[in-house]
Amino acid sequence: MGWRGIFGFEYGIVQAPLGPDISGPQLVAAVANAGGLGLLRAPDWESPDYLRELIKKTRTLTDKPFGVGVVLAFPHEENLKVILDEKVAVLQTYWGDCTAELVAKAHSAGVKIVPQVGSVESAKQAIDAGADGIIIQGREAGGHVIGQESLISLVPRVVNLVGDRDIPVIAAGGIVDARGYVAALALGAQGVCLGTRFLATEESYANPIYKRKVIELDDTEYTDVFGRARWPSAPHRVLQTPFFKEWRSLPTDESEANKPVIGHSTIHGVEKEIRRFAGTVPNVTTTGDLESMVMYAGEGVGLIKEILPASEVIKRLVEGAQLIIQQNFK
Structure with missing residues (x-):
């Protein structure tokens, strides 16, 4: 039962x-x-x-x-x-x-x-x-x-x-x-x-590097740094990766729109470019600078080992x- x-x-x-x-x-x-x-x-x-x-x-x-x-x-x-x-x-x-x-x-x-x-x-x-x-x-x-x-x-x-x-x-x-x-x-x-x-x-279907970060890192932050152009006014909670810590104070007038491409991914069968500060997490197909990509996680992440x-x-x-x-x- x-x-x-x-x-x-x-x-x-x-x-x-x-x-x-x-x-x-x-x-x-x-x-x-x-x-x-x-x-x-x-x-x-x-x-x-x-x-x-x-x-x-x-x-x-x-x-x-x-x-x-x-x-x-x-x-x-x-x-x-x-x-x-x-x-x-x-x-x-x-x-x-x-x-x-x-x-x-x-x-x-x-x-x-x-x-x-x-x-x-x-x-x-x-x-x-x-x-x-x-x-x-x-x-x-x-x-x-x-x-x-x-x-x-x-x-x-x-x-x-x-x-x-x-x-x-x-x-x-x-x-x-x-x-x-x-x-x-x-x-x-x-x-x-x-x-x-x-x-x-x-x-x-998360990239192994993303999964590893969930295991390794304990802290998250509520922010709006990622994906501002594609999904404005949509705050999110992310892992405090070294990349995020460096850029957590990104000026409010900046977004992924004019940033360089740092990787590629196939998402739901469609090839996608991933720009710096994009709101797209890395999946299994993702290549490029994964360490600089967004990694969403909730506050309980420190309990996942x-x-x-x-x-x-x-x-x-x-x-x-x-x-x-x-x-x-x-």
């Missing part, structure tokens, strides 16, 4: 849709096979045929349900049609409004919709729109962070807002181990969403949380 399951999944553990393509079919399938909710990341541009193949490839690796994450700030209408046509289990949305119209589209296709939000106001809007669940992201999270509050204050307020409605609240931001899982449950959440911990797994199979991450989360509750909360 599962423990703290949500949306019919065995466990209340969600693997974040790591961008731009770090959570690919291998990682998502491994999470799904272990009883969690794995989320593919849709391309940040319209690429419906590629996305359909991504979903189909994932289905060759698992017979369990999974989902797809979409950043609403980027073109997504054609991608959305594919997600609903393929009837994945969950549509996760971020950085944009989860409207009643969008919820109706998802529900008409038999797809659950779970927005990720960063404030009580956005959570209320999602509840009113009819969302099936809410991922509430604290400022502790890695990558692009839309909110300003910490989980310890956000989660209880959103739980109070949900009340007795059947809408699971899922905590995201800095959670990497069983202690974080239990803390989120104590705040009233019914599940947790992890990004950085699943980035540092055998199945993630080894690369594990995704199934082992889930096993340790569940068994560790059960043990903590048994020993301390009888």
